[in-house]
Amino acid sequence: MEGSPLAPADTHWWRDAAIYQIYVRSFADGDGDGTGDLAGVRARLPYLVQLGVDAIWFTPWYLSPLADGGYDVADYRAIDPAFGTLAEAEKLIAEARELGIRTIIDVVPNHVSDQHAWFKAALAAGSGSPERELFHFRPGRGENGEIPPNDWISEFGGTPWTRLDDGEWYLHLFATEQPDLNWAHPAVRREHEDVLRFWFERGVAGVRIDSAALLAKDPALPDFTAGRDPHPYVDLDELHDIYRSWRAIADEYDAIFVGEVWLPDTERFVRYLRPDELHTAFNFTFLACPWDADLLRTAIDETVAEHAPVGAPATWVLCNHDVTRTVTRYGREASGFDFAAKAFGTPTDTELGTRRARAAALLSLALPGAVYLYQGEELGLPEAEIPRDRIQDPMHFRSGGTDPGRDGCRVPLPWTADAPYAGFGSETEPWLPQPESWASYAADLQGTDPASMLALYREALRLRRTEQGFGDGxxxxxxxxxxxxxxxxxxxxxxxxxxxxxxxxxxxxxxxxxxxxxxxxxxxxxxxxxxxxx
Missing domain, CATH: 2.60.40.1180 (Golgi alpha-mannosidase II)
Structure with missing residues (x-):
């Protein structure tokens, strides 16, 4: 099935687009090594055209040791060899565009990999060097510097500080392998502006900004005090100047931004969506909401109301690569989402969850604004329970093994029911194990079943595109x-x-x-x- 090339003048496409999130490692394996890659994505572009999406968003595809699923970037201008090459990425962007599908990429500005050239140079240069000024290096507290520089807690649990052999500590709000950049340093800002231009020049239509509210830090790196205003590293005012400079670059290319902004304060959240900053931001209130009519209505009302003053469209998201899959979440007694509540063996009624997920699909696709669809959601995939000895997510290990982590929503997709590993690649076992039942969800089976989840999504997206009244408004x-x-x-x-x-x-x-x-x-x-x- 062929799509239609994009109209160059359609600069407001993002206000009501249906955007499909691709977690490359688990989408489709083109070379048969058990890991998803760009060749697999290129081969499945006709499937995405038939599904009816307007854009595809890739989680990080850059060179990375994969300590945190690619969110530990070693080189923003190189594709990880496990996924392909830069030339192949350029072909994919162009081929998708010819089929009427735009490409959005992920940028991870808060931190880099500990294998990034800057951090390796900082380690080699030693204490007090200019190279270390690009990060947050500090002496420890205590008699011999053995206590971390402050009392912050990592997003993955435990201290966000790691001590080096020379006695200094470095900050990493996430995993040890993800040192935080110092956004007060002009070289950090210049580098990221250059990276944006690099990808916009290659035809990328938009950028999703990871952890968008965490970049700036109080230079004193003070201890955290409950209720402290401003917070020492969340939502600092300096961020808005950064994003205004980014917006000026994006406007040169008619490109867009979507921010990952987790903020409970509506007034603070909406500042990121002012006309000279980000175009959109993810709507986590709706994503985390339980399956309850009153709570959903409140979430919808609050979302629409908070976007109205700045004229920004809302985004509607049911799940993503970090969140328990919709079918499973809606099949549980506690049907909302909370990272702290994730646990092994939570009872789930998959039939109930599937019925609710089908209804939620029509709800989200009918709301005003843009909608994001996570790969496999259109197949009605449930969360997979990964055997403990196969879990790779650092959230699991940093929790001491109590948190099942996020691998359960990252299991490789089933494409062909009667093929090895449900047609994900070849006869090589995928990087994460597929449950035995996965073949029953295969795209080829669902594609011929008018009652399937895939058929529902295809028809819903077709109507959303062709019938009056959907989208922005x-x-x-x-x-x-x-x-x-x-x-x-x-x-x-x-x-x-x-x-x-x-x-x-x-x-x-x-x-x-x-x-x-x-x-x-x-x-x-x-x-x-x-x-x-x-």
Whole structure:
């Protein structure tokens, strides 16, 4: 199936795009070595065209030791050999564009790999050197410097400080192998601006900014005090000057940014979306929300309201490479998401979770703004429980083995039911083990089943693209029974989602466009959604 080349003048595509997240290592294996790669992605571009997405977002594909799934970058201008080459990335960007699909890449500005040339030079240069000024090196506290420089806690647990043989400590908010950069240093800013230009010149249409609110640090690196304002390293005002300089570069190329901004304060969050800063930011309130009508309505209202003052579109996300997959999360008693609540062996009703995930798909695709779809979500994949001896995620190890980590949502995709390892590559075992049941979710089986999750997503994305009323624009709530979400978009489009125990009456309509499951004598069953024309 062929797509259509992109129209150069369509500069507002990002306001209501459907964007598909690719975790390269687990998408498709083109060379048969058990690891996903760019060759695999290029071979599957027709699948993405048929699915109906507007853009693909790649998690980091750069040269990396993979201590944290590629978020430990050793060279921003090189593709990791496990995935391919820079020339192949350039071909992929161009081929996708010819098919009507834009490319968004990940940039990780808070830290680099400990194998990055800058950090290796800093280690070699020693204490007090200019090379160490690019990072956060400090002497320790205590009689012999044996106590870390401050009391901060790593995002992965434990202290974010590692001591070197020369006695100095260096800061890493994430894994030990991910030293934080010093964004007060002009060379750090220049380097990242050059990296942006490097990729925009190669046709990249956008950049997702990892940990976007963490770059700037209080230069004193003080101890953390609860309630301290400002926080010593989250959401410092200096960040906005950084992103204004980035926005000026992006505007030269008609490129866009999406920020990973986890902030509870709405007023602080929306500052990142001012017209001269980031275009969009991920909506984690909606992603983490339990399957509850009142809570979802509140999350939607808050999201729309906080974006309105700056005219930015919302983004709707059900899961990603860090989060328990939607089918599993919605099949649990606690159906929201919280990193701290992840545990081995949590009871899950997969049938219930699948029904809810189908309804949530129609809900998210009907809301105003852009939507992000994580690979495998369109197949209804559940979270995989990885054997403990196969887990690779550093979150698991830094938790002392209590946190199952994020590998369960990163298992390689099933493409062909009757092929070895469900057609992910060849007969080489994938880098993470697939559950035995994975073949039943294979794309080739679902592609011929009109009742499958894949068929639902394909039709929903087709309608979203061709029918009036979807995407960017206003929405208004309609009267509905308790436990039912019902809202109107423009041109008579209505979305209804029933989260109540009993079937719900549909509002007056002239046509049913799509439902996430069969109707019950014209009524909408529990955990089912419908798109209507009034």
């Amino acid at each position: 206003p929405m208004s709530w309609l009267e509905a029974a308790p436990g039912v979400l019902s809202f109107a978009r423009t041109d008579g489009l209505v979305c209804v989602v029933n989260l109540a125990e009993e079937p719900a009456e549909l509002p007056a309509h002239t046509r049913v466009l799509l439902t996430s499951g069969p109707l019950d004598d014209g009524r909408l069953p529990r955990d089912t959604a419908a798109w209507l024309r009034s």
